[in-house]
Amino acid sequence: MTEQLVAIHPEGYSSNSCVYCQKSSSDSSVTVGMYPSRMSCLFYQAIIDRGWVRSGEYCYKPDMRRTCCPQYTIRLDVGEFSPSRGQRKAVHRWNRYVSLGKKNGGSAETSNGANPSKRKKTTTSSSPFSLVKSLHAAEASSVIENSTTYRFEVTIEPSSMSDEKFELYSKYQADVHRDFDQTKSKFQAFLVNSPLEYSPIPYTKEPPDYLPSNYGTYHQLYHLDGKLIAMSILDILPFCVASTYFIYDTAYERFSLGTLSALREAALVKEIQEHGAMEMKYLYMGYYVPASRKMRYKGDFSPSYLLDPEQYSWHLLKPLVPMFDKYRYVSFANPVHSLEGHDMPVLEPPPEISDDDASEIWTWYEYDDWKPLKDSVYWEEPSQELTLLRTIEYLGVDLAKKSSFMFSE
Ligand SMILES: [Zn+2]
Known part of the structure; x- marks a missing residue:
């Protein structure tokens, strides 16, 4: 039974400087984090539906009520989508x-x-x-050979390291983020590594070769005359394609490659569904951050929906936009819980869990030393107990019961 559990190394609560508002304080962005391993795509689907996101092998979820710039999970309903x-x-x-x-x-x-x-x-x-x-229409596979000025190819492959990807990433970081200090190991940790396990997509119609056969983490590569000009990092999950990151060669800036990539990812959702994986319906576009102007383009993909940070229900974005002018934190399901800019609640301790639940959540200490949470050595150490309870609060008890917890040394 324990074989099926997602192994989680909880990291607990952490605070950092914010990348969205560039606040000088180093603790304005607050999140709860963990390193999962052996994570099924279905489990990851379940946690992104609670507001988690992954960056490399690390997964985190903002403390929405207390972080300076709340980040709402945004998804596009591809079936209803018609491009502007x-x-x-x-x-x-x-x-x-x-x-x-x-x-x-x-x-x-x-x-x-x-x-x-x-x-x-x-x-x-x-x-x-x-x-x-x-x-x-313009891809090399769709046109008569040599009938276009450039040979344009889009391919998708399981996430992996290569020199051309690293070169594109280094150039992108330098051009767009003025960051000149890139290494292959940083690139690998950020955009190649993933805790997701590949598992077959249940197609009922034979898919074309260019569609992936498994759920998991992929790189979608855009080559023009053999040169890599853009790359999407995608998680293909049971209900969605989740767009993790996109990098491109700024020489092609004028072509709105970010928009083109999002359209292509929406098309990927459609094509996977059309070949019989009927649950595939959404494009997850990461976080919508009202405080960040750069993120607003995501709202141009309509109809998109935001995840309520309290009930985890989905709410049409458009009517919500005015609320972000008034409030720093908004609950769509419980609008009276919304908070204005400086209204910063204190950090409450995580809720206790019942003995029954604690007997169904697993921990492991050393190899093969499995114990239910209530009998665990971690329970005797207050800081570890606090971190575990916080992680369980953010995962929810049901998902915690599908996990096993261990502290990294
Ligand atoms: Zn901020």
Whole structure:
């Protein structure tokens, strides 16, 4: 039985400086964290539906009521999604560029011998916009060989390390974040490593080769004439594609590659579902941070929904936006619990758990020394007890019962 449990190394409560508001204080961003191992995709799906997120092998969840910039889990309902005019234009603009070359493909530039009339006709302005078809339209696999100016390929592969990925990441960090101090090990820890276990996607129709066969952590790679120009880090889970990070070559900044990647991820959800994995419905776009202007583009994907930080129910984003002007922290399910800017509640101790529950939650101390929480050595150490109770509070008792806990040395 213990074999099926997710092994969790709890890290407890921690505070850091905030990346969203750049507050000078080093403890304004507060989270609870853990290192899980042997984590099934279904378990990860369950914790992101409680507001957790992963960064490499580390998972954390903000203390929403006390952190300076609350981070709400945001998801797009792909079945209801229809791309905005701007989003459709971004797709066409990129396809024209791939097909015709420079100047955004604005003029019929055929100096490379490319003949646009040879392209397979997939969409026209008079036909309705098909997200999946339009996104594939300029790919090398969809066009007649050498009929486009550039060879454009999008592939998806299990997360792994390579020199070209590291080079793209280093350039991105330098150009976008002015961070010139990258190493392969940092890149590996942040964007390659993952605690997720691969498990088969239950397709009922034979999927095309370019769709992944398993749930798990993937890199989606964008190559132009053989050069890696962008990469998404994706977790493919039972109900969603969860977008973890996106890096790109800033030489292509004008093409809104971030928007194109989100559209492509929405299309991936659609295609996986269309091949029989019926539960696949959503694109999770990470956190929506009202305090951060950079995050607002996520709201342009409509209809998107935010996770309520108290009831873990989903609420349509659009009508909520005015509330973020008034409150620092908002509960959509319990609006009276919302808090204004400086209204900072004290940190309450985590709730106690019943003896019954404590007899169904497992800990292990050394190899094979399994004990229910109530008999655990950790229970005798107040700081470990506090960390365990806090982690159980953030996971919820039901998920805690599917976990086994151990403190890292
Ligand atoms: Zn902040």
